[in-house]
Amino acid sequence: MSDVLLRLVCTAAVTASAVLVPAPAVAATAPSSASAKPVDTRSVPQLLRDLQTLYRQAEQATEAYNGTAEKLKRQRAEVARLDRQLVRARRALAGSRSAVGRLARQQYQGSTELSPYVRLLLSPDPEHALDQSQVIEQLARERAESVARLTGAERRADTLARTARRALAEQIALTGRQKRQRDDVQRRLKDVEALLASLSAGRRAELAELERDGVAAAQKRFLASGALSDTRPPTERGDRAVRYAVDQIGKPYQWGGAGPRSYDCSGLTSQAWVHAGRAIPRTSQEQWARLPHVPLRQLRPGDLVIYFPEATHVALYLGDGMVVQAPRPGTRIKVSPIAANPVLGAVRPDPGGRPLRSYAPPPLPHGASQGSDTGYSAAAPAGGA
Structure with a gap:
């Protein structure tokens, strides 16, 4: 499957009024032969x-x-x-x-x-x-x-x-x-x-x-809800994790990938913190289970935002309601709105770290926000808190 096809198609989010139902079998929409394709x-x-x-x-x-x-x-x-x-x-x-x-x-x-x-x-x-x-x-x-x-x-x-x-x-x-x-x-x-x-x-x-x-x-509703407060400065390690993640922007998503050429969602976040000097669990579910939870109103750059009820997706908080993430197969690492997927909560890899007195976010590369934002939708509208 070409990257062009994926970029055109897989850039989607469920609208707030949509109610998900189980997906029908894909075989029903697949071509039955080379010469005949059923109408979906x-x-x-x-x-x-x-x-x-x-x-x-x-x-x-x-x-x-x-x-x-x-x-x-x-x-x-x-x-x-x-x-x-x-x-x-x-x-x-x-x-x-x-x-x-x-x-x-x-x-x-x-x-x-x-x-x-x-x-x-x-x-x-x-x-x-x-x-x-x-x-x-x-x-x-x-x-x-x-x-x-x-x-x-x-x-x-x-x-x-x-x-x-x-x-x-x-x-x-x-x-x-x-x-x-x-x-x-x-x-x-x-x-x-x-x-x-x-x-x-x-x-x-x-x-x-x-x-x-x-x-x-979804992002507009999320920000209007007051779920986030003013951006707090990161710790020194949080700053290093953010800068590492930003440096990976544009690299392809690859399931099971943990760098340096490609990543999946938790491969990116775990490696960002490894390079910041703090080893954390490899998977998003283990990150959610084993790292200290932090209220969304207290988010600071470098914290990890966990998505979906099963904690199957994760991104690194950049600040100002934005995250760095590897969305899904066929996409590239990018900057996305925090509410692009249903937020489960947030965790902090360095709860004892001291915030920096002054902080200047890293510059983002050109086109950092281009491409699909959503990962793997749950049975609720994207952006649900």
């Missing part, structure tokens, strides 16, 4: 809702894929750690077995001689006997310690081997899950392509106009 009788608002429903499903699948990818990364690191421990445990076990073997050989080789204890009893020199008794006691302790080390090394190696096998099995399961989720994303995006391919140029233009009008109306 859906209204333009219904087409927009159906298209955004498909995009939302793709977004949910993408976030699931990203979450599994993060778990798989951690699991691979755990397997590698356990493997290193197991190698050390097996070396220690081999050393303990070697020490016990030497003791066994020494005992066997001295089996025809008098026992050291008998020699101690027959010794004519009391002082020599005392010294010899201490040597025998030390030898006995060393033998007991060698046997104990061998027993402990065997237990540790056995426990590590079982743990490593379980960790590897989990890694294999995560790999399979990731593949299924990747296939799910690709299948859902093909559904979007099929819907887009079924539309005429005129209907695509109507979709684009409807989206633009919807976003403008």
